[in-house]
Amino acid sequence: MLSDFPFKDEPIEIGIDEAGRGPVLGPMVYGCVFWPASRGHEMRTKYGFNDSKQVTEEMREKMFEEIKTMEVTELGWMIHASMPEDLSSVMLHVGNGQTLNTVSYNAAFGLLKHVLKLGFKVKSIICDQVGPP
DSSP states (O other), rough: GGOTTHHHHHHEEEEEEOOOOTTTTTTEEEEEEEEEEEGGHHHHHHOOOOOOOGHHHHHHHHHHHHHHHHHHTTTEEEEEOOOOOHHHHHHHHHTTTTHHHHHHHHHHHHHHHHHHHHHHHEEEEEEOOOSOO
């Protein structure tokens, strides 16, 4: 709920990234983290937000534990997971199949839309390209 966030009236930055991009390998999980834009540099430095492929497993685990236990005073987060069966079904649907890029785009954009529905004003988005620019 927006009222839970002390930075609810400030513009925010949002970072979106995915892990797993193949129905054969397991679920595709998109996550987003958002924070007050006025503290963007501080938050990226403090938590080491970066492309997940450039962050070690140990660093990811440490960040995840910190994020799970913190209050919503500094940042908010959410995830979207697509199970392999769902990915295969959507991609193989005869006559209306989607590419993995389309599924990825929809997942990332869905997280952004959810943050907007909470009432936040997004100043900038940090996200891997998931389809045509």
